[in-house]
Amino acid sequence: MAVSLEAAAQKWKRNAEAGARNWHGNEAAFCRGLAKFGLSEAQCMSGIGARYNQGVSSVGPGEFAQAIAQTPAQKWASRFLEGISR
Secondary structure, eight states: OOOOHHHHHHHHHHHHHHHHHTOOOOHHHHHHHHHTTTOOHHHHHHTHHHHHHHHHHHSOHHHHHHHHHHSOHHHHHHHHHHHHTO
């Protein structure tokens, strides 16, 4: 089943808004999730996990929810197309 870019963008918007309500910023949980892909928790905590923690520490749940609410789905769509065309 083919999905249109507009439908994908709207799905992103719904999921991002739902995710904003469930903000957690839990570095350990993030690293446990990445361990399923073969990255050890120690590697994660010293690399991508530390950067994740830095990012979520700089923005609170309310600020994140507000930013998502103000981001048009079309912006996601254009960034998605840019990303896959590299």
